[in-house]
Amino acid sequence: MKRRDFGQYCGLARALELVGERWTLLIIRDLAIHPRRYTDLLDGLPGIPSNVLATRLKELEQAGIAERRIAPPPNRGVVYALTPLGRELEPVIHELGRWGATQLGEPRPGEIVTPEALTMSLRAAFDPDEAAGLTASWEIHTPDFVVHAVVTEGKLEAGVGPVPAEPELVITFQPDDLPSYLELVQAIKCGLVKISGQPKLLDTFTRVFASRGPA
Template identity: 50%
Template sequence: MTSREYGQFCGLARALEIVGERWTVLIVRNLLAGPQRFTDLRKGLPAIPTNILSARLKQLEQEGVATRRALAHPERAVVYELTDHGRDLEPALVALGRWGARTMGGPRPGELVTAEGVAMSFRTAFRPEAASGVSVGYEVRLAEFTLHAQVDDGRLTVGRGPHPAPDLVIERLAGQPVRDLMSGARTVDDVLRDGSVRVEGDRALFERFAELFRF
């Protein structure tokens, strides 16, 4: 039995042998956003040592969770991406993220707010039952990055970068207004009144946002 093995004939034990080591789940989280170069993963996880990132990626490849692909000219870069087997982890990560979000307030000293972390918050807070028959695109501008979120009849697509044709733009001006909305700590009226957020578009779509994304 290797150091990673639990010696238990159990699906959960097997899953932890594959993704239970430190940083592995966050690497999978970042790859949920799409293919990434090694440097992209380092940027999204700045505290991970380079040798640990290399080791975790190698393990994910060996387990069939992720794969490498060479981009065509002119990029000539190698990207890592999840396999179908790897993408099957998304519901488990969403459930785990939702569970963890209930214990969170604001960022602790030294904690970074990353695009991948906020994108995961969108996935964990999304309420598909409230999105039946809904089609709406959001662009969320934070200080360091911009995210896009597209909702189509109960399904969510979220990623880094602007939305090509947003129905509503949400711009954070101060504090953590988006997270406060998701947690129910503040209302749409609250964040608009105190100036912590600015919106471009129909206010009703902002209210819909607060209904669609709630921990």
């Protein structure tokens, strides 16, 4: 793989050689949510040129970070997925996201929030200590998409789309701006969300997901 060479025998330098190119970490973020088709990645990353996406995926494959798989029925076809080596990057992405969230400021023209970004924010904000022993499920509805969070005995599964089974609480909010994690937490604190299900789980959600900051 042709990559940027910093000429330093340093772990950070090597990491940047492998994943420091433009768009690479966002591709990894989306693949961390679930395996994606090439066209899904292209649609979910507005602004990325098709040739750049193809190059980045090839680089990630050559580095052993991502791989191609055959999707199970009924959705036959090739998808891209993270390898075990690639999955080791998820905590790094969480930490970078939390740090980056402190630098966001007001949204810039043309910026969007994708369901993958909101899902990754939930994973990054999840506090396993607060969730110890907890079993609960939530769906979060925005005008454009749905994401879910399911905690089973303190273990989180968060993804795009509805909960596989009936959610215990549905949180619906109509953001004034982007449907980001920050906007969601603010809306909950201000009582600007609609809920359906077990009301007590709204406070639980805030406690479990709002204590570590967003990504």
